[in-house]
Amino acid sequence: MATTHYQVLIIGGGTAGIMTAAQLKRKKKDLTIGLVEPSKDHWYQPA
Numbered sequence: 001m002a003t004t005h006y007q008v009l010i011i012g013g014g015t016a017g018i019m020t021a022a023q024l025k026r027k028k029k030d031l032t033i034g035l036v037e038p039s040k041d042h043w044y045q046p047a
Contacts, residue, residue: 006034013037 008024010017013035021033 004034006032008032009034009036011036013039013042 008021008031010021010033014037017035017037021035024031024033
């Protein structure tokens with residue numbers, strides 16, 4: 001099994017997870033981010 005290392009790991013690929021990843025990348029372009037999302041589909045759910 002291959003091993004991958006990230007500087008940041010985000011659990012959850014919903015709106016908050018995606019926005020967190022985007023904001024971090026804007027602030028530090030060379031940051032490596034892993035995002036874990038167990039669902040294969042995402043349903044937009046506005047507040």
